[in-house]
Amino acid sequence: MARLDIADGFDVHDYRSKLKLITQDAGSMTLANREGLGCPACGDPFERLFVSDDETVRFASAPNGPICLARTDERLLVLTH
């Protein structure tokens, strides 16, 4: 199974067919995992991927399942399972 590869950063255009854009604002976006891509942190398929360029992020609520974090030089990635 393919794993989300962030060794050279994260560019959503590399995963256009595998990730579906759900929401987007100036610095952040939330994507749904369409094809069971593996999480860069744990390897298991994730459900949602949140990507942010912002310095700080607040989540109003948290999902029940596991949460993984990954970072590139420019972005923070939060993956929910």
Ligand SMILES: [Zn+2]
């Ligand atoms: Zn994970």
